[in-house]
Amino acid sequence: MDNKQISKAVIKRLPRYYRYLGELMQEGVERISSNELSEKMKVTASQIRQDLNNFGGFGQQGYGYNVSYLYNEIAKILGIDKQHNLIIIGAGNLGQAIANYANFERRGFMIKGMFDVNPRLIGMTVRGIEIYPIEQLESFIKENDVQIAALTIPKAKAEEMAEKLVSYGVKAIWNFAHTDLNLPKDVVVENVHLSESLMRLSYKVSNMDTGK
Amino acid sequence: MDNKQISKAVIKRLPRYYRYLGELMQEGVERISSNELSEKMKVTASQIRQDLNNFGGFGQQGYGYNVSYLYNEIAKILGIDKQHNLIIIGAGNLGQAIANYANFERRGFMIKGMFDVNPRLIGMTVRGIEIYPIEQLESFIKENDVQIAALTIPKAKAEEMAEKLVSYGVKAIWNFAHTDLNLPKDVVVENVHLSESLMRLSYKVSNMDTGK
DNA sequence: TAGATTGTTAATCGATTAACAATC
């Protein structure tokens, strides 16, 4: 719809704005200036104004930003004002941890089912979400209009499974497998590489400034 | 030790280099040029050479890089050649998922124990890792030389718990709680905000180029 | 109206890419 290309750095910050605005709403705060918000979030006020102005003028001179209005506008930008149907591939601890996080539903992510190869898990439910055998994947995706699949299986099978999911109509993959997926470029991939995150932590611990 | 400040962008890429070099080693590849690696990883060869040269000349003109040498050097930079003692706070699905990921141990991260407030979990083990009551936290951290704590508890208690951990001597927090932690700046924090990751995915799905 | 604060342009800073001399 929009034609201006928004930079990755801006997109990365949007969910954090959303989180802070949600907290402000809960505290009953009605309006906030870029300056106040910048102090809370520890970023520059200039960056906040620049970021938001990528999407339109949400503020008002002399007043600031209306918290709940801005909150809702960011939700629209992020697309979390609409429902997304999601399945989880791999019903191990990580898959179950995701299934158990009820807040995703409040953001419009409906977890329709989980899938696993382990016959002992089939038929079990996690917070009311049923675990199905892989054999039913194709029909399930088509019948439930599934757009997103969370991939929480070992990396050895991840690429193959991702390709299968795409061929069945999945448009986006939330990839927890420790590997990069090579998929057609109209398929969206968001990686969560926990081992890389832990290594970055290790770097920071190991190379901490001992001065000061 | 080193004084030149390495940029965050470089650090972020290091674990990925490490992963690719590990795979090359497994395939028995002995040497690789920045150009070959750049094609595999889909980054520019120039970036690879620039990144690595932040830490020293690991390559050789006319030859390229020795895979296993470079692999080991990156491990040293990341600090994963040394052992790190780790505990997990919160023995729910996410905590257990981390405990179950055996590969962390191969990278030197020894999971010494898990902690939870739920009395029904106390005494249970996950892959040989025992779940202890929170009351034993302080003594356990001191006795086991724990440097890193993975925080997989709800955000309401996260800040308070993080402060406790720091006061007991923990130097780094791997934060899975959906909140920012405000800790002294000599404490390392690495955030894994899954809900933000999912929102970024949502943005990409919602704003995909329909052209082409 | 005067004060406050945005929206937006310009200046600065940092990161990426290109180019090539050094050297194995």
Next chain:
DNA sequence: TAGATTGTTAATCGATTAACAATC
């Protein structure tokens, strides 16, 4: 030695910050 490829400097690109006119 000639060819290959790094290490490194210079050029480009993009992102952040500063500044201020517009305006509520």
